[in-house]
Structures are given as C-alpha cells and as structure tokens.
Amino acid sequence: MSTATRVQAHHLATAITRTKPHISKDDTLDVLNGIHFETNGNYLYTIATDRYTFAINRTDVVNGQPWTAHLREDDIPIVLAWLDRHDEDAYIEINTEAVGSRTDLVLSSLIGTLRSSDPTVNRRHFPDWRTMVRKILATDQAVNPLTAFNSRYLARFKVIGSVLHSWQAGPRKPLVLTDNRDFIGLVMPAPDEKVTRDGLVDNWAWHLKRTEANVLGASFDLTVEYRDRHGDPWRYSGKDGQYGEPLMELVGIDDDPWPLLKVIDTYGPLSKDEPIAA
Template sequence: MTVTTTALPRFVAQLAPHISTDTTLPSIGGIYLEAEGTHLFACATDRYTFALTRTEATEPEPWRAVVARADLTALRALFPARRRGADLHLTHSRGCTRTPGGLLTVGDGARSLTLSANASLARQFPKWRRLFADALAAEPRQDTETLYNADFLARWAKAAERGQPLTTWSAGPGKPLLVAAGPDFLGLHMPVALPAHRPDTPARDRQDRTALRTTWADALATLTPDRALKAAA
C-alpha cells in the first residue's frame, strides 16, 4: 500500500505547531495520516487548535498512521522542507507479531526511512470529520467579543503559502474560529473561555466593546485628515 506525494514536507510544516506536548495524551502527540480513496489527509491537534490538510493521492486500500513527534526530527532531516516538489513514497505495512503497530516507510527512490505507524494511537485519534463538518455547516455569527490566545494565533502563520491569505469565521461565542488557507487546509481555533464562564479572568483581560470605545474616545478623536488604510494585494 504505497502513496506517492510531494506534499509531506508541507504537511509537516503546516501541522507541527499544533502537535500536543502533553505526554499523557500520546494519541495526539504527532501527525495523523489517513489515506482513503482519492486523498491523503493529515491532522494535528492539542485540543486548543486543530489543523487539517490534504492532497490528492490514489489509495484503494485505506490505512491510518501516526508519525510521533520524536520521529518527525528524523523525517525532517532526511526530507527537508526545501525539497518540496520531490516525489516521496509512503508505504504502509500492517502490524504483525514483530511490529504490532505497523510500519510506515518514507522514501524518494534513493533514501528511505522506516517508522512505526503507531496503529493503536491512530485508532484513538479524535474523529476529525465530524468536528470539521459541523464547523463548516455552522453559519457565521460574530456579534460579541471573543478572546483568543495570541501565541496560538501565531500557529496559523505556517498554514498558508507566501502571499496566500487566510479566511476566517466563527459561529459565535464558545464556538471555534474556522481558518481556511486555499482549498486544502482547514483549521479550528478554540477561543479563551469568556469571563462569564471564568470568574477568575483578570480584569485587564476583560475587554468589553463599550468600555473600549469610552477609554479610547479622546485618543481617537479626528484632529487631522486621515489617510485610508490600503487593502493587502
């Protein structure tokens, strides 16, 4: 069962910022791969953000694998991101007595790297289809303040190619921000819990829209003609 793709280095770059570092949750401690029908899908999440990407790849017999964080170092070293565009062959072997987790071999015809496919972790990976289907189906409704962790927002910088814009929308308070980059990348970004649900939230973090208008009114009063902002090309 072999998939040929040029997308693996891109997958790693896009998804690595979203991999969980929680050692008590090994099923999300790497990049999840799923070959099915006409596409190879890849996901990563730490439950605060969830990134999903895909590429066209024919695979008549479905398979799933998790590439652990520790193995990504070796994968990056052998097949660095600067080699994008080169064909890589992903061969999945099901588990046996000696390798119960199965194997995933990545090669370019000259070199290859064989890793555990971590079958048991792949079976435990979150059911991503329903999460993303629900987020896409929900109508946008952003009519109140929403708090987002700034460090987590920075993760999406790796989602888009140079010059490619991100599209975002949310179905309302408590719902994930949906992030899209082109036709093949989707992301979910959970907001910080609203103060109503977090009585311990520091006052400095409680940014009410009405209060902000009041505190900024004097500073933003127009004293000289303004130059309009220019939309990005």
C-alpha cells in the first residue's frame, strides 16, 4: 500500500539534522542504526537513539495516512544534499512502499525522486518512545543532589540552535531537554558513583576563597595565617559572615569561626605569619 505525506524541504532537513547525532553506531542494534520516521497524518516524528541519548523532533505535515519507516544512516548525506537543492518553501512528498518484507522510504518533488531502501526488516521493534517519554514527564521533579552526564552526549544537542529547557525527575534520572516547540530529548546519566557534591565543592573551595579584606581601614591578606598577641595562629576559614565579614578560625581548634574584627578586638594586634597551605 502506498502512502503520501507532504512536508516542506527545509523542515524535513531540520528534522533529520536534529536527530542524526543520536543514531547508534552499534551494528548489533540495526533497528537503531538510522532515523525512525513515524506520522499520524498531522505530524511527522523523526526519532533516533543510541540508548545514551534520545532525540524526538516533531514537524507539521499536510495530509497523509499513518505510517512508519526507517532512514538508514548511510543514506542521510545523500538525502540532505538532495533536500538542499530545493527552495526552502518547496514541498516534498514522502511515500512508503512495501517491497517484499521491507518498507522503502520514497521522497518526491518537482526535481525528481529519491529512494532509501533498507535491507533490514522487522522495524516494528523500535523502542516505544511515547510510553518512555510519557512516564518520564509524568514524574514529579525531585531535589537532585548530584548527577553526572557525559559532555560528548550533551554536545549532540548543539544543532537545536536555541535555548533548551531542562529538568530531571530525580537523582541519576534522565535529563530532559526541550526547546518548548518541536524538539524533546533525553540524556542518560553517566555512572560516577564515587563522586560526591561535597567532594566537588572541596576541590574548588580553596581556589575560590577571598584573598583580601579591609577592616578598620587596614588591609588583611587572607592567604596567610596571623598570630595574635598570645602567639596563637589564626587563618581565614573560607567562609563569610552575614554581612560579608571574613570568618577566622583558630588553627587546630574545632570551634565556630570568629569574625575578623572580633579577633582583632579580643586578641589583637595580629601579625602576619606563614602562607596558608593549599
């Protein structure tokens, strides 16, 4: 049975470009080695995933009956080059044709016809993307202490070319990315169980400390320790008080830090000592 769906050339090119970075390179998962095309007669959905990321693009179409097809990764450069020969507002007619046990994707326009024949059969087992995304979106957003993501996977979304909105349902849950128009994507968390938020904060805390403070008209170098009049060492704790005053701690004593002005008033004068070790 032949079907027909009409879509503008630049919209189809955009849909393919947005989803192709997410195609799987695993040749044992042939169902993921390309872009899944699906239409309900009103929208054309292009979907690709390698299980680490998921990309779904939605495009308005004209007419057509519901159908599904598969565009092989090897054919994508040819299809994009063919689409680039069209004016932006030119319409492409998409047909699917049953050829034996496979379904071919046929693109037609005023300048010619292009066919993508996929020798792999049984595309019925492409992941149930609607159910998966629906469940993720239905989950209430939770506080997320820490989740790791692979930067290479995040880079796949740069082709969207717009601001992306994001959220997670909870720690170590997929990151949802959407442009609030026609694209939604998922990024799966990267395994990194040994890293903690406190550890990441500590890794930068020393480098982000204040280095100087002005108290009573005098400048204090906060990268060194100070000796009070009794010879006891004080150093900047890395924390500031409610009004931004540096809080000092007595070295070797586990106690609440004191504002620098209070240390000066109580135990001053203070004299410079050794630099604080990193």
